[in-house]
Amino acid sequence: MSDVAQSQPGQLEPNTLAKPDVRIRIKAQASPATTNGGGGTPLRIANSSVMSVKSLYKSYGKASVKVPVLKGVDLEIFEGDFTAIIGQSGSGKSTLLHLLGTLDAPDSGEIYYREQRIDNLPSRHKEHLRNRQFGMIFQFYHLLPELTTLENVLIPRMVQDGFFRYMKNKRGYRKRAIELLEMVGLGHRLTHKPNQLSGGEMQRTAIARSLISDPSVLLADEPTGNLDSENGREVMDTLTALRKNENLTVIMVTHDDSLASKADRVIQLVNGKVAGI
Amino acid sequence: MYKLLLSWRYLKTRFIALASIVSVTLGVATLIVVNSVMAGFVDQMKNRLHGILSDVEISTQMFSEIPHPERHVEIIKDLLGDELENATCVVRTPALLSFDVRGRQWTQQVMLLGIDDATFGKVTDFEPYLTNEIKQTRFSFDLEESGYSQKKFKGDAGWAYRRSRIEIQRRIEQNNREYKQLYDNAAAAYLDSAPSLVDAETNDQATPKQVAGIQFAPLPDQLPDIESEFAADDSAGEWQNDSGDKITEGYNPSDSLVKHHQQQTEEGVIHRFSPFDPHAQYRPEISKEELFDPMRDQRTGIILGLAISERKAETPTGEIQDVYLIRPGDDANIMLTTIGDSPTPVIENCTVVDFYSSNMHEYDSSFAFLPLASLQKLRGMVDPLTGDGSVSTIQIKLKPGADLDAVRDKLIAQFPPTYFPEYDIRTWQDTQRPLLSAVKMELTILNILLFLIIAVAGFGILATFYMIVVEKTKDIGILKALGAPSRGVMSIFLGYGMSLGTVGTGTGILIGLLFVRHINEIADGVAWLTGQEVFDATIYYFSEIPTSINPGTIFWVGIGAIAIAVLASVLPALRAARLHPVEALRYE
Numbered sequence: 001m002s003d004v005a006q007s008q009p010g011q012l013e014p015n016t017l018a019k020p021d022v023r024i025r026i027k028a029q030a031s032p033a034t035t036n037g038g039g040g041t042p043l044r045i046a047n048s049s050v051m052s053v054k055s056l057y058k059s060y061g062k063a064s065v066k067v068p069v070l071k072g073v074d075l076e077i078f079e080g081d082f083t084a085i086i087g088q089s090g091s092g093k094s095t096l097l098h099l100l101g102t103l104d105a106p107d108s109g110e111i112y113y114r115e116q117r118i119d120n121l122p123s124r125h126k127e128h129l130r131n132r133q134f135g136m137i138f139q140f141y142h143l144l145p146e147l148t149t150l151e152n153v154l155i156p157r158m159v160q161d162g163f164f165r166y167m168k169n170k171r172g173y174r175k176r177a178i179e180l181l182e183m184v185g186l187g188h189r190l191t192h193k194p195n196q197l198s199g200g201e202m203q204r205t206a207i208a209r210s211l212i213s214d215p216s217v218l219l220a221d222e223p224t225g226n227l228d229s230e231n232g233r234e235v236m237d238t239l240t241a242l243r244k245n246e247n248l249t250v251i252m253v254t255h256d257d258s259l260a261s262k263a264d265r266v267i268q269l270v271n272g273k274v275a276g277i
Numbered sequence: 278m279y280k281l282l283l284s285w286r287y288l289k290t291r292f293i294a295l296a297s298i299v300s301v302t303l304g305v306a307t308l309i310v311v312n313s314v315m316a317g318f319v320d321q322m323k324n325r326l327h328g329i330l331s332d333v334e335i336s337t338q339m340f341s342e343i344p345h346p347e348r349h350v351e352i353i354k355d356l357l358g359d360e361l362e363n364a365t366c367v368v369r370t371p372a373l374l375s376f377d378v379r380g381r382q383w384t385q386q387v388m389l390l391g392i393d394d395a396t397f398g399k400v401t402d403f404e405p406y407l408t409n410e411i412k413q414t415r416f417s418f419d420l421e422e423s424g425y426s427q428k429k430f431k432g433d434a435g436w437a438y439r440r441s442r443i444e445i446q447r448r449i450e451q452n453n454r455e456y457k458q459l460y461d462n463a464a465a466a467y468l469d470s471a472p473s474l475v476d477a478e479t480n481d482q483a484t485p486k487q488v489a490g491i492q493f494a495p496l497p498d499q500l501p502d503i504e505s506e507f508a509a510d511d512s513a514g515e516w517q518n519d520s521g522d523k524i525t526e527g528y529n530p531s532d533s534l535v536k537h538h539q540q541q542t543e544e545g546v547i548h549r550f551s552p553f554d555p556h557a558q559y560r561p562e563i564s565k566e567e568l569f570d571p572m573r574d575q576r577t578g579i580i581l582g583l584a585i586s587e588r589k590a591e592t593p594t595g596e597i598q599d600v601y602l603i604r605p606g607d608d609a610n611i612m613l614t615t616i617g618d619s620p621t622p623v624i625e626n627c628t629v630v631d632f633y634s635s636n637m638h639e640y641d642s643s644f645a646f647l648p649l650a651s652l653q654k655l656r657g658m659v660d661p662l663t664g665d666g667s668v669s670t671i672q673i674k675l676k677p678g679a680d681l682d683a684v685r686d687k688l689i690a691q692f693p694p695t696y697f698p699e700y701d702i703r704t705w706q707d708t709q710r711p712l713l714s715a716v717k718m719e720l721t722i723l724n725i726l727l728f729l730i731i732a733v734a735g736f737g738i739l740a741t742f743y744m745i746v747v748e749k750t751k752d753i754g755i756l757k758a759l760g761a762p763s764r765g766v767m768s769i770f771l772g773y774g775m776s777l778g779t780v781g782t783g784t785g786i787l788i789g790l791l792f793v794r795h796i797n798e799i800a801d802g803v804a805w806l807t808g809q810e811v812f813d814a815t816i817y818y819f820s821e822i823p824t825s826i827n828p829g830t831i832f833w834v835g836i837g838a839i840a841i842a843v844l845a846s847v848l849p850a851l852r853a854a855r856l857h858p859v860e861a862l863r864y865e
Binding site for chain 2: 098101103104123124127128129130131132136138142143144145146147151155156158159160163209
């Protein structure tokens with residue numbers, strides 16, 4: 001069940017591109033919001049920062065065998081940009097993405113999402129962010145094998161709503177899910193299980209799933225890493241098309257320079273540090 | 278929502294987990310079967326115990342008495358008012374029952390109850406347990422012509438049986454008389470002819486002589502003493518009748534007590550029917566006894582517990598056959614002592630008029646019933662001045678729903694032990710407490726043991742679930758990455774455990790109920806398969822396995838089993854909840 005944080009006085013609406021159903025309230029820790037969508041037409045603020053990272057450190061392992069992965073990363077992601085993070089294996093790009101997606105917590109440093117610090121939020125707020133604000137795509141698709149394509153796409157909505165609320169909204173969710181699946185070209189595969197789909201189809205299902213909650217940031221971890229060039233190109237086309245249609249900010253981790261060349265910005269990570277933008 | 282969906286999908290796709298709850302199913306089924314059979318057994322037993330014991334009774338020691346029982350009953354009626362259904366007075370005393378079985382005397386101890394035929398049946402379930410159908414509706418201590426049900430015992434009973442027995446006996450006696458006559462004649466003829474053969478000098482009749490070359494058989498030393506000869510004959514007492522059946526003769530002259538009693542009785546000479554009694558012709562008065570015709574008349578009616586007479590015997594072919602030592606229509610002796618300062622033994626000749634068959638072996642093998650008035654007279658419990666009889670027990674039946682313990686306490690308050698130390702007031706449950714509590718204890722221990730079986734099944738579920746959580750690590754990571762809280766992930770597995778438990782328990786309840794419903798057929802089937810009788814009617818005195826299904830028990834068994842399944846899934850669910858999403862996603 002997704003958390004519905006209680007609206008409390010003194011809390012701010014941090015989401016400038018607020019969707020009508022977004023109910024998150026994050027305790028104000030930074031300065032007040034600079035813009036306010038107010039539920040009206042989404043505002044496109046040129047070059048406004050969606051996410052920013054300040055001197056991020058992260059290492060894995062126990063104290064004696066600590067392996068530093070990120071050694072002071074500073075970067076900024078801008079609204080509506082297609083940002084590619086590239087780097088060698090082990091350069092820490094996947095870790096960075098996990099940190100951006102609140103799946104993991106940094107050792108030190110700060111991560112801001114729309115000027116809210118998110119790395120030290122309580123877990124239920126992080127869950128809420130992951131569910132509503134971030135869409136995630138993984139290299140190994142990570143679909144649930146017991147569920148059909150359609151159900152896999154609907155899972156974030158199921159996580160978001162309680163049983164009765166979901167039942168009430170089910171029709172709209174299904175319609176949206178089918179719409180998304182048709183958009184990624186899987187309208188004919190609604191009742192197939194993941195093991196009946198090809199790699200490209202699975203990844204496109206994962207993309208549809210990442211979009212079902214209408215997120216504002218899409219985090220993609222080597223989305224084409226496990227696909228042949230044909231399927232990889234299809235997935236990339238879908239992503240670029242989406243960015244335009246859905247007004248998304250896309251952050252993609254890849255080690256493929258040719259894919260990165262399609263991005264608006266490329267951030268290169270070398271040995272746990274930003275080497276070039 | 279996703280929790281329900283995923284629990285359901287896991288249930289549908291993980292058959293190994295279903296296998297792990299087969300033990301839950303079996304445990305639940307066993308619990309239900311055992312509880313139902315035990316409850317059925319207890320119910321039957323309680324019914325039967327309660328049947329003869331009445332709700333509450335006031336009793337005294339064997340040699341004490343409750344004087345003026347009618348006055349007591351009036352007081353009890355006033356005291357209990359609407360709660361009282363009925364009350365009856367009973368004389369209860371141990372006694373010796375003796376009768377002849379194929380010429381040998383059979384004596385055993387019985388619990389003799391003198392009962393009031395008008396009210397006893399209204400206080401206890403007495404009449405339905407009689408074997409005679411006429412007596413079940415219209416009770417009396419008379420021997421019946423017919424109506425002896427063949428359901429409870431096999432073979433002849435009643436007047437027709439009595440007459441045929443007497444007829445055979447009389448024919449034998451006739452034969453014996455004729456034989457005696459022949460013997461007497463022959464002896465006389467021998468003695469008549471004897472003098473010529475007697476040695477004139479010694480006049481020794483006993484010495485065999487060879488006269489004119491003829492060898493005579495040696496003469497006995499004395500002429501036979503007729504009385505002792507017949508007495509010896511009696512104790513041998515066994516003849517074959519025409520059809521080859523062995524029959525017995527009811528008189529045992531060696532019983533000095535009988536003779537003693539015969540001489541003591543005031544109402545003339547009540548000796549027992551015996552044509553062999555050599556003194557019969559010298560008895561001066563015509564007593565009731567001499568007018569007594571066993572073909573027409575019966576003695577005091579007595580009802581015996583069926584198990585006193587019935588013996589189960591296995592024939593060489595393996596069938597269970599019933600053998601009856603005594604039947605309705607036969608005569609038997611009751612021997613008991615009078616009450617008072619100097620208890621003296623008394624004896625009463627009775628005719629068995631029916632059997633009592635409650636299927637409670639304890640009662641059937643020890644109870645005998647006489648009419649209250651006869652027993653009071655016999656034991657000297659009748660006041661010679663007023664003619665009032667005293668009793669030893671007052672049995673009380675209450676209206677359904679009355680509080681037995683409260684009534685008992687009221688009665689104790691009315692007849693306080695300080696003034697009536699000899700009165701023992703108790704409910705039927707007090708009387709049977711040791712037995713009832715033993716059964717209850719047994720049931721409790723069995724339930725604990727069987728719940729341990731389900732607990733073992735719980736550990737099976739725990740192991741299986743742990744494996745499933747490990748297998749599902751990646752999925753858990755995905756759910757967490759999609760924003761599912763740890764609580765939600767945990768409840769997927771708890772829900773999974775609960776649905777497995779529910780399925781297992783439901784199946785178990787169904788199997789258990791079906792098993793209970795067809796338990797006797799199953800017992801027969803097992804007996805047929807193995808050749809070994811599962812439920813031996815000769816041991817249990819139940820014709821079939823009694824069962825009683827208690828919805829409350831089933832409810833709690835179900836709740837308990839589901840709880841165990843859920844508890845077993847807590848640990849794996851906690852592990853799932855604690856998984857770190859990044860670690861889980863990296864898991865390939």
